[in-house]
Amino acid sequence: MSAEATPLSSTPRTTLRRHRERGQADRAALYEVLDAGLICHLGVASADGTPVVLPTAYGRDGDTLYLHGSSANGALRAADGQRVCVTVTHLDGLVAARSVFSHSVNYRSAVIFGTATIVKDEAERWDGLRLITDHLIPGRWAAARQPTTKEMAATAVMSLPLAEASVKIRTGMPADEPEDLDLDVWAGVLPVSVTFGTPVPDPKLRPEIPVPAHIRDRVS
Numbered sequence: 001m002s003a004e005a006t007p008l009s010s011t012p013r014t015t016l017r018r019h020r021e022r023g024q025a026d027r028a029a030l031y032e033v034l035d036a037g038l039i040c041h042l043g044v045a046s047a048d049g050t051p052v053v054l055p056t057a058y059g060r061d062g063d064t065l066y067l068h069g070s071s072a073n074g075a076l077r078a079a080d081g082q083r084v085c086v087t088v089t090h091l092d093g094l095v096a097a098r099s100v101f102s103h104s105v106n107y108r109s110a111v112i113f114g115t116a117t118i119v120k121d122e123a124e125r126w127d128g129l130r131l132i133t134d135h136l137i138p139g140r141w142a143a144a145r146q147p148t149t150k151e152m153a154a155t156a157v158m159s160l161p162l163a164e165a166s167v168k169i170r171t172g173m174p175a176d177e178p179e180d181l182d183l184d185v186w187a188g189v190l191p192v193s194v195t196f197g198t199p200v201p202d203p204k205l206r207p208e209i210p211v212p213a214h215i216r217d218r219v220s
């Protein structure tokens, strides 16, 4: 079965135990969470066995996730050929319940397990870096100067198959106990969202260079 046809939460370790109704079986839900995210967190056992979880940028090509970093990046080096876990989280709201116990958060999150590989093929490395760049600012790769051979040599690109993953989504209001509903306590959701602000030009920018369309598009 191809990865694209594989349902989510299909392995013991990606099976939700609590609030299983919040799990998503549709692989499209994984793509939506990843494509809407900006950064991920890479969890890997470092050389001495200590788990380390690092925030990093990413890009996606079908069922492959790409991460990058300095060739000297310890976590990426430790991850090569190793089992890793990557998460992407969107915090959509703070859920204030009538009881402290029932407080919660609204979110969309993805957890991916897999064996990471440092990409050696130069064309795939180039594509991976383009995907990561354009994931953060679509259109940026083509607009900016391309990497030199020296810059490529200083950069490690890691790939991770999206074969084994879970997605969990919570939406809606607090789930207070029926006996708490008449309490004199405000309850509801405080929405949270990520927004882009007005672009701030680099003071060293030549003044005749306007804000390009791909930057304006990111803001709107």
Ligand SMILES: Cc1cc2nc3c(=O)[nH]c(=O)nc-3n(C[C@H](O)[C@H](O)[C@H](O)COP(=O)(O)OP(=O)(O)OC[C@H]3O[C@@H](n4cnc5c(N)ncnc54)[C@H](O)[C@@H]3O)c2cc1C
Residues within 6 Å of the ligand: 013, 014, 015, 016, 017, 018, 019, 089, 090, 091, 105, 107, 108, 109, 110, 111, 165, 166, 167, 168
């Ligand atoms: C922003 C945020 C804040 C949260 N705060 C809390 C908190 O304070 N306390 C708390 O108990 N829970 C919190 N959660 C939920 C938490 O992520 C777990 O879902 C929860 O702990 C229940 O895990 P479990 O026992 O079902 O799964 P586990 O048995 O711990 O995990 C089994 C498998 O389920 C999958 N899975 C579990 N959680 C998620 C998830 N969120 N997204 C995608 N796949 C998942 C993974 O593949 C995992 O390997 C929070 C989630 C988010 C996104």
